[in-house]
Amino acid sequence: MTESFKAIIWRQYGAAIDMLENAIVACPANVWGDRPGWHEFWYLASHTLFFLDYYMSETAEGFAPPPPFGLEELDPNGVLPPRVYTKEELLTYLAHCRVKTRKAIGSLTDEKAGREAVSLRPGLTFVELYLYTMRHVQHHTGQLNLILRQKTGSAAPRWVSISKTDL
DSSP states (O other), X not given: OOHHHHHHHHHHHHHHHHHHHHHHHHOXXXXXXXXXXXXXXXXXXXXXXXXXXXXXXXOSTTOOOOTTOOSGGGOTTOOOOSSOOOHHHHHHHHHHHHHHHHHHHHTOOHHHHHSBOTTTSTTOBHHHHHHHHXXXXXXXXXXXHHHHHHHHSSOOOOOOOSOSSOO
16 A cells, blocks of 8 residues: 555545535534434434544454443334534544544555455455545535534535645
8 A cells, every 4th residue: 555545535534524524524513412312413423433443443352432422222122322422522523533543544454445344344455444434534524514504594614625634
């Protein structure tokens, strides 16, 4: 895995994370949501960060998000978090995920890239899992931006072409 290829992957991955951050920062208090709910702004952001964190792990065994976040997202019965997370908590989690993603991409080898991520997402290699997760981040960021447009009447944050940070 060449350093230039990893840098290219990071620039796009980092841009997706930057766009998620911009949406979270732009969300006014009256749109954030004040109750547990699948379609609340805060929940969509939390869900996106949880799976970014999870899929950037080496393995599912022993995975735990940083406090105050729990493992509700992995519950097959679809359990919501016990409370509404604050914008500050999610921005802290986003910073954690940005560092973890940068390290995962930076340490990617040809061997790992082609290895199946069995415990995280069976059927996908690690490099495919990373691309899958980047699409997941962008999918939910698009939802968040739509919510911002619909509920605030103003434009959501603009498109980010490349990451604001280097690998």
